[in-house]
Amino acid sequence: MSQQRTLVGGPGQPPVGPATSAGHILQLLRSSPAGYSRADLLDITGMARSTLYERLDALFAAGLVYEATPLRSQRGRPPRALRFDDRDKLVLGIEIGHTHAGVHLLSLSRDIVASRRLPIDIGQPQEDVVSRLMEQSRQLLDGRRPVGAGVGLPAPVDPLHRLGLERTVLAHWDLQRLQDVMEASLDCPVLLENDARSMAVGEVRHPFESLVAVKVSTGVGSGIIVRGALVRGAHGAAGDIGHVRVPEAAGRLCRCGRDGCLAAMASGRALLAAPQFAAYRTLRQLVDAYDSDPDVRPAVAEAGRVLGRALAAIIGTLNPGRVAVGGLVGVLPDFLQACRRQILDDAFEPSLVDLEVVPADSRAATAVGLCRLVEESLYAPERVEQMLVQQAG
Amino acid sequence: MSQQRTLVGGPGQPPVGPATSAGHILQLLRSSPAGYSRADLLDITGMARSTLYERLDALFAAGLVYEATPLRSQRGRPPRALRFDDRDKLVLGIEIGHTHAGVHLLSLSRDIVASRRLPIDIGQPQEDVVSRLMEQSRQLLDGRRPVGAGVGLPAPVDPLHRLGLERTVLAHWDLQRLQDVMEASLDCPVLLENDARSMAVGEVRHPFESLVAVKVSTGVGSGIIVRGALVRGAHGAAGDIGHVRVPEAAGRLCRCGRDGCLAAMASGRALLAAPQFAAYRTLRQLVDAYDSDPDVRPAVAEAGRVLGRALAAIIGTLNPGRVAVGGLVGVLPDFLQACRRQILDDAFEPSLVDLEVVPADSRAATAVGLCRLVEESLYAPERVEQMLVQQAG
DNA sequence: GTATTTTTGTCTGATGGTCGATCATAATTG
DNA sequence: CAATTATGATCGACCATCAGACAAAAATAC
Structure with a gap:
């Protein structure tokens, strides 16, 4: 009847919380850019002071933690923030x-x-x-x-x-x-x-969110994060959406040897291969002509639309909270706009609740990830x- | 020099480490139907005998472990198998x-x-x-x-x-x-x-496999398991493929109020709603007429084909090792056959390596899961x- | 200035879980 | 019978962790 939910530790008791090792303390510090004071850590972890200080000694010695400037306090001695030492690394x-x-x-x-x-x-x-x-x-x-x-x-x-x-x-x-x-x-x-x-990892903002990141440059690829966990797939091929078949690409040959692949419509390579863009040698040239060549924007929009159609299926299946579109082609306004519109059109309403379709944060999202x-x-x-x-x- | 371990992992990878708690010992025993002897456990866990026995005492007292018949041995006293006590539960x-x-x-x-x-x-x-x-x-x-x-x-x-x-x-x-x-x-x-x-969980055979299970009866749904982990999605809606848009269903109204949903083509409800099957009141009746009514098999096959098309996209995206198709409609031979054929046709070859498309193990896979x-x-x-x-x- | 408050720094002894080892017993094979 | 292997029951030693005491430091409040 009396449920002893709360496990209480006593002298000699092994650690009660799951996380009292030096590694976990460092993880705590890593999770907060501002850091924590020693008092904070004692409070959060519930460890004995002597134990915590031992851990901190080791972390200091290894150069993994440093003491930042004192924090403000209402009264009393100001706490000193401890932070994960990411300086000079x-x-x-x-x-x-x-x-x-x-x-x-x-x-x-x-x-x-x-x-x-x-x-x-x-x-x-x-x-x-x-x-x-x-x-x-x-x-x-x-x-x-x-x-x-x-x-x-x-x-x-x-x-x-x-x-x-x-x-x-x-x-x-x-x-x-x-x-x-x-x-x-x-x-x-x-x-x-x-x-x-x-890139998907680079786009993560909150620890447990679900998101799909799509990269459209020469090829097409995507990264899937479900509740904070990166989905890699049985052979590490998860997210390889380039060769999903879409009706719009029927009859178009893909470099994989088949026809009808998404990559045969919604990729930089596909755009470059279009007859009206024969003059462009590189994808960069084509993208740079986005404003000057009147043929570019419609073609880009159409590619975005097709991608949106394919993404709608993924959104329905995996139910992410955000879709980030990046890559040389992906960040073009008309591409994203067409893509977003098609998603809103195609996907099932419940899966659109709170769904954001946004451009990838920065060109360097991949490096950040x-x-x-x-x-x-x-x-x-x-x-x-x-x-x-x-x-x- | 710096000792360099291969980096594997990142966000979402759970920690792996030696575990010696009673709970983990029970997990060990649960993982092996034959059980382990005390000597085995000492060997595997590396614990001290006294410690292990203490744990086992607790597990015995809680009725979680029992001693099975002695095992074989070449010489010496035969070991006694300890097993997770799943009897009478x-x-x-x-x-x-x-x-x-x-x-x-x-x-x-x-x-x-x-x-x-x-x-x-x-x-x-x-x-x-x-x-x-x-x-x-x-x-x-x-x-x-x-x-x-x-x-x-x-x-x-x-x-x-x-x-x-x-x-x-x-x-x-x-x-x-x-x-x-x-x-x-x-x-x-x-x-x-x-x-x-x-159902997907019921279909799992190996601890870390990736599989997609599809259930086609009155409605359509799927369950996704990636490397042994069930994917639930941002709002628990992962795998809800019924409302993925497919070109074949264009113009067909789904009960969700939109048109073009997969469920409007490849589901028991959709079959029942077809004009040529107006005579059937229940899905069961229609399925029972699989051999007698010449209209049924083609209709079922077409539904399977459409499902296959949608599944190909998922297969390319998630790269599972197996697809199991179940449900009242899903287990019909022509349905599965058409579905499999369409998958092989549509999906990208690398994602088809070692891919099995099989009927769900038993009618009771859901209960087993x-x-x-x-x-x-x-x-x-x-x-x-x-x-x-x-x-x- | 003094009092108060809060954090930090440095001890201590006590506890109890885990180890490692020893000795004894049981149950097989040859 | 001996040899072998598994099990059973102790024991003391170690040591990580705990709880707490005490003091110093560094700020605010008055």
Whole structure:
């Protein structure tokens, strides 16, 4: 009858809360940019003072926490804010596209420090592309060592790198080798992820939201986040919407060899291939003619409309709270407008409740997402625990 | 040098670590039908003998573990298998459809002990339907108390029961009240879930597989499991594919008030509404005429084809390893055949690698899935821990 | 200036869960 | 019978954690 819901700890009792390890305390601090005072932490975690201070000593020693300027207080000694020490820690975010790559240097707090954009040809041998990227990276780093690096790739990325990339633009790449080479070159852990999925992570605003991010540049891809969790799929191919069949594309040949694919209508490659745009050599040229060439806007709008139709199905199926559209083509106003309109037209009303269809936050959402993924991976509680053990030993 | 571990993970990846609590030991035992000997457990967990025995004492005392017949051994004293005690524990699985309900009594090991099928009208007041279900349940139980019950509903089910059911068949239901009334009536915890999602859980064979289960009877619904995790969506509406727009249904009015919905083509309700089937009053009658009425099979096949088209999009997006099709209409051979063919035609090849499109395992997959969900919920490590604390106090 | 308040810093001893080890017993095979 | 393996029941030692005491620091209120 008397329900002992509240578990009370006593002397010698093992920790009551699930989260009293140094790793979890760091996670707490990471979750709040303003940080917490020691008193806050005692209050939140319910730990004994001596225990908490021991943890903090270890975190200080490892350089994971620092003491920020004192906070304001009504009376009494002002508390000193403790924060996750993301100062002077750099992350490299490399975004690989079909024709260009972006190399971004970010702070751990996800501010972009410096960027390079360079033309590449993804069809060339992996080694050549990688060595150019590494050269740019070294220039940006200027001798500094990053804590981690992330790479966004325009193809499905299986977490175990076992996926056949056969039919994709990266058919001739070896992801395991890519990771090994980069880790050796940069002397830091390297994480590989699909580009659109990275972008989706970069678009996340609230910890448990559900969102779909779509990237439309040369190709089309999407990243899906359900209740804060990234959906990767059975073979890491989740979100690869480019080859969903849409009626509008019937009869149009896709580079995958089939016809009717979404990518054959709603992608930069498809736009470039249209006869009226034969004069444009690159997607960038075409996009730049958005205002000057009267043919561009209608074509872009039509592409957006088709994408909207396909997205409506995903929205009905997965019920996200937000759709972010990015990429060179995706951010064009007419594209987004047509896409949004078609979604509102096609999707079932209950799934449209509170649904936002918005442009992707910034051109660098992918790099920001990669930075976040790297941070999550590097400073996951278990990993922090390992780090501290190594330090001590 | 820096020790570099491969980075896997990011937001949404649950932590993995050694677990030595009683709850985790029970989970270990639950995962193996044959059970483990004490020596096995010492080996697997690496715990001290005294500690492990203490845990086992508690689990024995709570009736959660029992000692099975001795196992084989090459020499020496034969080990005694310890198993999760699922004997004499009953779970009630109630499947609510538009016109019929199935009440199933299952053992915790998911064998069906007894079943009842009864006609209901989901349009009637909730209290009336529920009281009939409870009556049937009491008859099946015959005085015994179940450890838990699960209800599969043909509508989106928000875990917090906050979702507006406005536009669904359950518009006049109150899920919180349903749960409260049933818990009081059955004197056990009650879990509510969408029917197709329950079915998906019932179809799971391997712990980390990805699959999509589709239920086609009066309505259409689906359940999505990604790497072993059920996808519920932002408002619990994930998998509600009935109102995805398909070109084939253009001009056809759906009961949701729009036109072009998948449910307006590929559902039992849509079939029944077709002019050539005006003679049939119920879906069951129509399905029973599958062999005798020459009009039925083509119509069913066409419905399957349309579903296949919609599924191809989901398959491309989520990249599951298996698609299971069930429900009164879904299991018809021509339906499945047409659906499978259309999927193979429409979906992108990489997402078809190793993809199986199969009929749902049994008519009772939903009940089996509910049973599994109830078990997972009842015997989750944290909950077991609570249970033991209460026992002790 | 003093009083008050709140945070921080540094101890202490007490508790109890976990380990590791020992010794004993049981139940098989050969 | 011996050898082997699993189980049963202890025990003391360790040590992470707790609770609490005490003092100093740094601000506000009067």
